[in-house]
Amino acid sequence: MVDGSSGVDSGYQAHRAAFAVFAEQLRKGDRRAALAAAHAVHDQVLAARHLNLRGVALNCVGLAQFELGEFAAAVESHQRAKDLSRRSDVRGFAALRANLARIAAGESVAYPQVWEADSAPGQLAALARSEHPHLAPAAGVELGRLLCGEQHFLAAIRAYWAVVDSGHPWFRPRAAAPLAKLLREAGDHEGASRVLDYASPEADAPDLVDLALAPLDDPEEPPFWLAPVRSGLGHYRAGDLTAARAELRAVAAGDWRHAAHQAGTVLAGIELRHGDLTAARQLLGDLAETADFTHGPRAAVALAILDAAEAAPPDTTTTVGPVSALARYLTRDQDVLADLEALAQGRHPLAGVFAALLGDLLDDGRPGSGAAHWQDRAVQSKDRLAVGYTAYLTATNLTMWDNTERVVDALAEACESAPAVLPWAAVRLGEANLADSYGSGDSQSFFQGVLDTGHRALVPRAAAGLFNSSPADSWSAEERYELAEELLTGDLPAEAVPPLAWLAAEKLITYEDDLDGGREALERIPESDPEFGAPALAVRLLLDEEADGMRAVFERLARWDDRSLEMASECCMSVLWKLPDESAVTRRALLVLADLGDQSAPLAHKVWERLIKVCQIQHDLDGELAAREASNLRLDRHPGSGVLEAARRFYLDGDLDQAVELYQRVSTEEFPEARSKAAVDLGVLLRHQGRHEEAQELPAADVHPQYCFRLGTDLEGAGRIDEAILAWELIADTDDITWAVRAHYYLGKAHADRGEFDAAIAAYQRAGATEDSSFRGRAWYELGCLYQDQGNLALAKEAQQRGADVAARLGKDGETVLGGCKLRLAQLSTLSGETEDARRRYLDMVDNADRGTAAMGAMMLGGDAKDRRDVAEAQRWYQWVIDSGDLFQRQLALAHLGELYYWVGDRDQSREFYQRTLDSTRSNPDLVAEAAYRLGEMAGEDGDTDQAVRYLERARDTGDATFGPQASQLLGRLTG
Template sequence: MHINDVNDTGRARAGLRWRAAGLLLGCVVLLAAGCAGQPGTHPGADVRIDANAVPPSPVSRREAYEYHVLAGEMAIQRDNRALAAREYVAALEYSNDPALAKRATRIALFAEQPDLAYRAATLWARNEPDSLDAQRTAARMAVANEDADGLALYAPALVQAAASPDIGYRLLADVVSGAPNATDMVIDTLSNMAQADSASAPAQYALGVVALRYDRSEIAARAAERALALDPNWNDAVLLQAGVWIRGGETAKAQQLVDKLPGNAVSRAQYHLALARLLIEADEEDAALGEFEQATQLQPDNSDARYGLAILSLSLGQLERAETAFTRLYDNNERADDAAFYLGTIAEQREDYAQAQRWYQRVENGGHAFEAQVRGARMIFMQDDLPGAQRRLSELRAIYPDLAEQLYAAEGQLLYEADEPRAALDIYNHALDEIPDSSELRYGRSMAYERLGDIEAAKNDLQAVLDSEPDDARALNALGYLIANHGTDYERAAEYIRRALEAEPDNPAILDSMGWVEYRLGNLDTARHYLERAYRDFPDAEVAAHLGEVLWQQGQHEAARRIWQNAMADNSDHPVLTETVERLDP
């Protein structure tokens, strides 16, 4: 979506543009009147406008309004979203037009300027009190800006503007969820609303749902009890109670409660589907799988239930069950693109690369379309056709010119994996000539440099990535590992890796690096701790080499040999593993 797609208010039509253009021209020419204060401004120059500046007298409020609207439109045409947002919000100083406030809000949201969006949304909500869209947006921005007073104003207004209290409270629960920094403010606001509307089951329900989402189980339990007391036959209140019990570890009790709910097969399928989602939120994936299965048995054509069953089965490594579910979705033309993508991933996991390629080629639309095409090119490579994979990536660059960075990176990675570091370096150099600020390409090039033995060039590229993105965990880890492997400044290496580990504490690659640098520092017990964690989650050949070496130095030779032998079964030619075994246990 481009900012040009944001709906126009109808105010900036030809007449307005003409009058405001005249005003801008007057500001350029009539310097003595104070309309422009920038030195060197001349006809034809790129006029830069301060959104906070108010055109001085004798400019009227109407002219000032038109000035800022046109300036905003000009910024949109230049794709300067931040300036467009400032100009449109500045225009609101001279107009109470709710349509203008709505447009200003949307432009500011698109520009990722939450403070400006909130300023515009408050005016929109104030001037359209019956607009659900306005009140919902204002409430959402109050949460984003952590404004308790604003949320206390717009949350009740949202409920009031909805078609019914039930709908309003449901919408409110969704609007205020997902903002951990505002947890106390959100809970306090909904608690106050539930207390003020104490006879409303939907008010208690909304509080309970939000409290559950923010892991405030005691508040959720009390709210669920009040909602059920007010409306004992309300199924959603029953499901809320089930969610509270699940969070408290009473899964069987929750399942029994839902089993007792009345209704036909379609209704009961929805209950089991809702329970499955609650179980997933509580990390009860096996139990959730059973609920998805019950939902599909009750309503075989429920695509949401079947899709949930397929996704969860795939995440649990149950490939046959996932394949069956995704195949049925694809054959029934339900979420066909998503189904084809995941059938491709299943075939890829089975190392059936030709079948995976065929599935990926069938993904035509949706959120997985581009990734499927890139994976399809990789499947060509996995069938020992590197030139064919390169040709396909080149074709994709013509189809997706805006995504050339990712496609060049993918080609460089394939060449690196094919042990063609010189060719990879050529690709990265060519790509960086086109996209000089790409951190992704610099990171890839650093790996090629390292493989070619140019360690300083590799370090320079990684440092360049960190200069622009200081918290990039991947670059921090790579630079630390590079320093540890090609030098003796282990303390410096450890500092980079610690920073990476702070950002991604469970990343096996970073845990491996941390273990390896601790080994270099002589801290064998600490090194073993990190390496065992890494190996447990990612039994890679290089991790096995490192863990085995630490165990060897601790005198546990047989344990080291077992780890090496297991790794050698599938990676007999891995350079790090081979070197380690030959050096320590020839």
């Protein structure tokens, strides 16, 4: 053999001695000698061109390099083994060790999840999900260890549970002890005791060298996963059915699930071939109800084939019996290849399906087997079962476990085409979307599809997936909650209840304010559940007003897992929004969340905000100050900032004595930053009270202008305009132009609102003299409006033009100001009698302004035409507005057209536009009143009293000062 694709055992036998030298040296602890032996055997098989053995040799090199601490070199060796070999056992071992070497070399494992496809933990997780009979549990043990080290305890429990559930004789004991420890810490002592029963001595477990060299044991039997049933198959192929059945039944009754299900599949094939169809169907039916992702779908497809074969037309004739061929496929009998090929090439209705079976049997771990040809033929057959099963086999091929994109595509095809494999494919597809954020990332529909099938063994996994899925929209979220509630009314496996009960409680508490219903749902979650038990207990204790018990649970959660802590914190906060502000329990529970709850920014902010409000309502000033200080310290704000916030609150509320006392509390050298800010606030307060000498004695404040500006806006919002002016004046002369121009602008507005026009003009002019900014443009606009109100049209026009020039230079940031200035300039031209200039400006607005400004220009042009009773011109411009998309101006345009046609006596057109006005607006009572009155008036004139009354009542009920009374009078005349 020279190409590594086939050969006889003697081709490998010559190299086994060299591999044995490596094994001996590594087990003795002579790592340098082991590395030299590994390199030697690699050179030997390279010279002999044994490609598959090169992968084994490179794995040996990598093992020795790892033991020597040469982690980067080990990664390279194992990666080369993975790239070179086409055997899944060689590639899987290479991936396992390469990623452990990457982590040992220093690659970070501190991920919030371990599913990043390119990360070392992500690769280990993918291998653990691969269903590889030996390497998946091996990866699961390593993954659990890594996750524990990163304190991702829930994820570690899931990793270890998968290994323990597999029943693998080598790796279950390794996973059982650490899993039991985690379960005890989670409060599940019964589960921990049960798991410890599996933590037996590992006398029969192979070491790493055994696993690396396992492909040498039977090089011409790549279906290594058949090892557990090989003895039974040997008896069967020797013709001893009794011994075969006994051997296989013993394996099927064992704890190793992979082996047990493989034995069940082979037994089904034996019974099917030797006449006991009922027993075969029973075995296949039992397998199809399992959560085994290899043998469950295989059994479901076999049942579908049997059903289809029984339903085939009587005239369906083949030279090969399809049931017999299926039976031999189930026993993995390579001698059936010719029969399967005949069925796949014949005219049997299931030809495409048999092509899929042929490809699967050829594949069986053998590189270069020609399986791809028959897989393609199965897909080309267009038979849904053939297409779907082929896709599923592609997705679960042990050489494809790390090709996420191709796996997901294949799973999607399997879900769409083959109902027989839907439950398993949908679970995998949903988890892939959760794990790798592939495609939409919304896996809810896939898990829902599994739940709809009622596949009991997969319900717990689908329920957990449903909980973890993130709905893409509110409708999907509501559907998710409703599905959880519906499922809880049925007979569920115990493992499926906690995630569904949590979803139901979340909906009832958070969205329906049904605290009692939420409590009932949470009571279905056992306290021993590692993920949901403690969070459910914490929420129940809060609902029972036992804040001390809730604190004890959160103390445990804070040491446990971030995910559980986040769940408990979010749900408890949902409850606290609904508890009374005056309750002592509310405050104590909020303190628990503040001290021990999830500290992520959004939730922590809500907790502190609510705690501060509750303390205020309960008149607990000390509690409020402590909450404010603690909250600000978590945000890295300076000491004393919380006291400043409370002082500002009292200041704005008018409790000046309390405000002064708090400002003085931080006016010490102990709080340098707070002291300067307190001096600003106190200075404004004291000067307003006329206490100028006290204000002068305050320390000089070196505070950012933004702080002074915010003080002014806060005071303005509280109606304390005099003090707002004092605050803005503090920064009017600052060198910081950003805040100086804002201060001048706001001073101008404040003085103008108080009728202090000279002061307002001066402030606006100072703002207008700064560098270009939005506030500079707004200042010129407001100054122009002020001049216009005073009747000085020339100065008004000059100011608006300067504002327009500033806004134009600002580009997009100045669009709003530019539109306002342009409109004012056009109006000023109208007021000045410059009709043509005004029209030119309105036309320029329509052609060159933003949508809102353009619509206003068109409205003015339409209004001018309306005043002149130029119906065509008015219709043109008002229709332009209607088509512009500006909703507010559209309503006005419709109303103006209704009025115009009313004036000119065109009742049909008037009715149309007034009715469109009513149809388009509910928020403008003036427009509604006019349109409804006119429609009622015209209906009355037409003799339709009932319709007139409906319109007139609507006009009357608007309360409009003009049309309301007119509608009442006309109603009186119509109804007597």
